[in-house]
Every structure is written in C-alpha cells, then in structure tokens.
Amino acid sequence: MSLLEVSNLSHAFGDKVLYKHVSMELYKGEHVGVVGQNGTGKSTLISILTGEVIPDDGMIKWQPNITIGHLDQYAAMDGNRTVHNYLRQAFSELYKLERKMNELYEECAVTGNEKLLQKAADYQEQLEALDYYSMESNISKMVTGLGINAIGIDRPIEQLSGGQRTKVILAKLLLEQPDVLLLDEPTNYLDKEHVNWLAEYLIAFNQAFIVVSHNYAFLDKISTSICDIEGETIKKYHGKYSEFVKQKEHLRESHIRQYHAQQKKIETTEQFIRKNGAGVNSKIARGRQKQLDRLERIAAPTFVSKASIRFKELPCTSQVALKVDHLVVGYDKPLLPKLRFSIRGGQKLVITGFNGIGKSTLLKTLVGEIQGITGRFQFAEQVKVGYFEQDLTWEDDTMTPIQVISAYDPKLTVKEIRRHLAQCVVKDTLVTQSVRTLSGGEQSKVKLCLLLLSEYNFLIMDEPTNHLDAETKDALQKALIQFSGTVILVSHEEQFYQGWVDRVFNIGDETRNKGVK
Incomplete structure (x- = not known):
C-alpha cells in the first residue's frame, strides 16, 4: 500500500498550466528526487502535497496516521x-x-x-x-x-x-x-561538507522522502527514483539521477524516431488519398482516410529552451585587480580575522567555507553595500564590478520582469527587453507577471539578465546556481569560462566550478591560519 496517492492532478498558475491529469504514488522507504526546468512547478507540487495550495483538480490521498515533515523556512519560531x-x-x-x-x-x-x-x-x-x-x-x-x-x-x-x-x-x-520528509532545496544554505553529511544521512534514512533540488550530484547520491516535471506532466523514473538522465535521453530519441516515422506514414497516406479521391481506388482511399482519422497522433517533440548567456566585457588589467589588506568584515562585531589576499586581472577565484562564516558579508563589503570594520581593500582604477547577490530581494516586487529591465535601462524597447529575457530563458508568458509570483529560479534568471546588460571586467557572484535548472547552470558555467575578466565566486557546488577556476580560497583555513597572503 502506498503512503501517498496522487490521482488526476491538474493545476495552473494564471494562464500557465503546470500539470494536467497527473498521477503518481510514494511508497514506504522510497527516496524521490524532483527535477524540472525553473517554473515547471516543483515547489508548487510540495505545497500541494502539504495542503498549503489547493489544486484545481485531482485527489491527494495520504495514508491515515502517518507523520509528514516539511522544510518550511517561514515556519513560526x-x-x-x-x-x-x-x-x-x-x-x-x-x-x-x-x-x-x-x-x-x-x-x-x-x-x-x-x-x-x-x-x-x-x-x-x-x-x-x-x-x-x-x-x-x-x-x-x-x-x-x-x-x-x-x-x-x-x-x-x-x-x-x-x-x-x-x-x-x-x-x-x-x-x-517523520514517516515522510518533504524537502524543497535543503542544500541551499549548506556548504560542501555539510551537503555531504546530509546526503549520507538521507541515504541511511529508513523512511520515505521527496526532495526538490538543483544540486544534481546531491540528488544522484540520495535518490532511488526521480520525478521529472516537463510539458504539463510528471513522469517517474526508477534509479538514481544519472540513470534518469540516460533513460530520459533514450526515451526522447525513441520518441523523435517514432514521431518522424509516423509523420512520414501520414504524409504518404495523405498523398495516396489526394491522388485517388476519385476513380477506381476511391474506396481504398476512403478506407485509408478513416484509418487516418482514427490514428492516435504522436505529439511533436518538445525541446527544453537553452539559455544564451554571454557577459559583455571591458578590457582587463594584467596587474593586481583587487588587493585586500588586513580587512575585517562584520556587522556589530567581526565575523572573520583580518583578511589578506590579492587577485590578478583575469584570474578566477572561488571562496568557500561553512555557511554563516562570512562569505556573503565579505562580498557585500567589497561591492560597498556594507562598511568594513577595519583594514582596507582597493580595486585597480580600470576595474568595473558586476555583482550577483544570492538574496532574491527587489526594490519593488510588484514590478514585472519587463518593468525591472526597463527601469535599469530605459533606452531599451519592449521588444529588446523580451529578447534579453528570452536569452536567459525567462518565458514570454512570465515577463508581464510581478517578480514576486515567479519561482526562485525564474527570479534568479531576471537578476542574471540585469547583469548581462552592462559591460564589466570583474564579476562578483554569490551562489548564482542556487535556484537554477541544469540547462541554465551549464550555460552560466560556459559563460564564466569564456569571460576573460576577473571572477570572484562563492559557491557550495564543487561540481560547478571544478576544473576551470584558478584558485580556491577556503575562509575556514583563513580563520585557522589567522590570515594568509
């Protein structure tokens, strides 16, 4: 007997249909990962399962007397x-x-x-x-x-x-x-070591869970099955995330072959009907027309839109682009000991360290959002910094993506704005909705679009991959590799930055060593 039965689920958000007549089950001890492009309804599915959102149609049936644990970051405390x-x-x-x-x-x-x-x-x-x-x-x-x-x-x-x-x-x-865990992006505020610890904990967890995550290495460790939300459907694949990727690609290739074979057969049949609508073969033609009318058509293949990300660049200095000298960061009191490091023009530096140690505070100090407590830092004269912050905050969250971009660059036409947003895979159906109604991934894409509008030679990015789907994450990685300027990146996803950054600066080591050059 299943712990959860979802039957004939349909739900839309505004004009956008998320799921149509979807059914799925969750069994005792099953470890399910939920994936899909940004905005497909992953977080909404969790909200429906917890009863926070009432679906337009369908039935959600939990086994009686089971306990459900939901990671609600807004829980009353x-x-x-x-x-x-x-x-x-x-x-x-x-x-x-x-x-x-x-x-x-x-x-x-x-x-x-x-x-x-x-x-x-x-x-x-x-x-x-x-x-x-x-x-x-x-x-x-x-x-x-x-x-x-x-x-x-x-x-x-x-x-x-x-x-x-x-x-x-x-x-x-x-x-x-609890008997069932429902976790939406549980790794977002964890550093690498603690993500690994959580993965080991969930692997050994005897009860069932459903986890939404864009950290695919994490999902590959913990999942025994994957629910993929795409094209208004939820399809369940058995096995780990890496196995799901192979299965999905195989099914997609098979679907494309079947679709084209059917289209060729339809075209040949229609040609025969047109040629023999009258005459000695007219009876055969009418029979084939009836067969064609009864034929269950294979849907045309749908392809995931790919982001087209490329940063506009200014010439980059070959000398030291940033020098940090005995800088102490914090708010009421220091979070870290004195920091001393420098980065040359064109270098790419990753800053790591456990959550809460002060990585974001350091970046906010470097971009001038907060004051350093003591010490100093200096950018080279020709440096122009572009900053991506991880917090999804807006001056006015009732504005639409079009209005947000227009306010940033009033010279752009609506057509140009739509093109820029489309390059970051912000769907055209969403560009006239208020940003507060968008998913975390969609909001991140709007922020990314803002960053792509101006020229920079120094990028400072704080956990840019937190909410991004696999396709956009890959496009961002390629754009950062191609960017010839300087990069400071804070990321807990080693898989994202491994192999292309020049240096990894672990603030935890800095804390232990009390400052390094």
Whole structure:
C-alpha cells in the first residue's frame, strides 16, 4: 500500500498550466528526487502535497496516521528560545511520556500500588525504545553535521540570519524522524561538507522522502527514483539521477524516431488519398482516410529552451585587480580575522567555507553595500564590478520582469527587453507577471539578465546556481569560462566550478591560519 496517492492532478498558475491529469504514488522507504526546468512547478507540487495550495483538480490521498515533515523556512519560531531549546522541541512528545512516568513512580512510592509501578515501567520501556536517553547525543550529532555549532546552540533564534534559521528548522525536522520528509532545496544554505553529511544521512534514512533540488550530484547520491516535471506532466523514473538522465535521453530519441516515422506514414497516406479521391481506388482511399482519422497522433517533440548567456566585457588589467589588506568584515562585531589576499586581472577565484562564516558579508563589503570594520581593500582604477547577490530581494516586487529591465535601462524597447529575457530563458508568458509570483529560479534568471546588460571586467557572484535548472547552470558555467575578466565566486557546488577556476580560497583555513597572503 502506498503512503501517498496522487490521482488526476491538474493545476495552473494564471494562464500557465503546470500539470494536467497527473498521477503518481510514494511508497514506504522510497527516496524521490524532483527535477524540472525553473517554473515547471516543483515547489508548487510540495505545497500541494502539504495542503498549503489547493489544486484545481485531482485527489491527494495520504495514508491515515502517518507523520509528514516539511522544510518550511517561514515556519513560526519563538525568537526568544535558544537554538538548543528549539531543537529539543523535536522530542516534546517524549517529554510528556517522561512526565507521566515520573508521576506514576512518585504516586507508587506513596501508595505502593504495583499496577502503577508496572505502567511506569512500560512507559520507561517505550522511552528506551524511542532512544529518548540518547536525545542530547543525537542533537549534538545533528548540530555538528549541519554546521549549526558554528552558529552557537545557546544563541537566541531572533539573532539568526535567514539561512541559519533554515538550517535549524531542517535539523529539528530530521530529529523528529517523520514517516515522510518533504524537502524543497535543503542544500541551499549548506556548504560542501555539510551537503555531504546530509546526503549520507538521507541515504541511511529508513523512511520515505521527496526532495526538490538543483544540486544534481546531491540528488544522484540520495535518490532511488526521480520525478521529472516537463510539458504539463510528471513522469517517474526508477534509479538514481544519472540513470534518469540516460533513460530520459533514450526515451526522447525513441520518441523523435517514432514521431518522424509516423509523420512520414501520414504524409504518404495523405498523398495516396489526394491522388485517388476519385476513380477506381476511391474506396481504398476512403478506407485509408478513416484509418487516418482514427490514428492516435504522436505529439511533436518538445525541446527544453537553452539559455544564451554571454557577459559583455571591458578590457582587463594584467596587474593586481583587487588587493585586500588586513580587512575585517562584520556587522556589530567581526565575523572573520583580518583578511589578506590579492587577485590578478583575469584570474578566477572561488571562496568557500561553512555557511554563516562570512562569505556573503565579505562580498557585500567589497561591492560597498556594507562598511568594513577595519583594514582596507582597493580595486585597480580600470576595474568595473558586476555583482550577483544570492538574496532574491527587489526594490519593488510588484514590478514585472519587463518593468525591472526597463527601469535599469530605459533606452531599451519592449521588444529588446523580451529578447534579453528570452536569452536567459525567462518565458514570454512570465515577463508581464510581478517578480514576486515567479519561482526562485525564474527570479534568479531576471537578476542574471540585469547583469548581462552592462559591460564589466570583474564579476562578483554569490551562489548564482542556487535556484537554477541544469540547462541554465551549464550555460552560466560556459559563460564564466569564456569571460576573460576577473571572477570572484562563492559557491557550495564543487561540481560547478571544478576544473576551470584558478584558485580556491577556503575562509575556514583563513580563520585557522589567522590570515594568509
């Protein structure tokens, strides 16, 4: 019996149909990855499964009495609680059981009632079976595995950033061990080491889960099946992500062959009908026309649009493009020790380090969004910086992509704006919707489009791949490889930058070494 049954699901967002008459099931212990181009409805599917979104049609049926854990980064949290106290809430039912047990032991000590003693002993057996007495050890493992120890477990929730908050919510969710986990982009705020830890945890997870992720190396490790959302359908493939890619390509090639063979047969039949509509073969022609009318037509192949990304370039200095000298970054207090490094013109540098250490703060300091605490940094005179920030924030999120681009460059015509957006695969049906209604990937593409409009010789990019689908990610990688200017990239996806960057600067090493040149 399945844990989840989805029958005849149909849903549209505005004029855009996401799914039409889709059915799927989830079984006990099944590990499902959900993939698809940006805007196809991956996050919406999770929202439908949790009941946050009511579909236009169809049935969502969960097996009775199962527990469902959903990674909701907007979950209500008591800001006055510490991280540790919040994580302990994962065991709230066990606390209640312990209180009942203690009350029975106390009452038994007074009355001598052996029935109460037996009931208390039963409660204790339940607690032991549920691993209650290893609770603190389990919390400690989770805190270390997800890098929450760097945040500080005695820190109040209200002091956490959005990414840190999401990590704590994920930790509590995993500690609760529900029957089904629903996770939407769980790796977005994790560095490489913690992504690997989460992958190992989910591989060993005995229950079922559905995970939406654009981190395909991560999906390949954890998945036993893949749900691919494309062309208003959800098709399930058995096996890992890499096996799904091969299966999909094979099926696509087979579909193309069958389509062209059928088209050739239709064309030949239509020619016969036209030639023999009258005369001695007219009866045969009418028979073939009836066969043609009954023929189930194979749909024309649909191909995923590919991004056409190319950065406009200014001449690049061959000397030092940026020098950082004893720079201390932070807000009320320093996040890092004094940083000392330099980067030459045309070099490509990746900055890594665990989440929350201060990578984004460093980039925001370099582009002038926040002030450094002490020290200095200097760009070469001819440097012009283009900046991509990971936060999907807008001055006015009611503006449409067309309005956003027009406000940036009023000289562009609407036709030119649509062409620029199309090159970043922002679908024409979405360019007149407010940006707040777009998916994370679609919003990232609009931000990327803004970056492509001006000329630069130094790019600073903060987790640009977080929300991007595979096709756009590949196009961005190629564009960065071709870019002859200087690049500073923050990324937790080693697969994205491996093989083409010149240097990897691990801020964690910098913290331990107290500054390197």
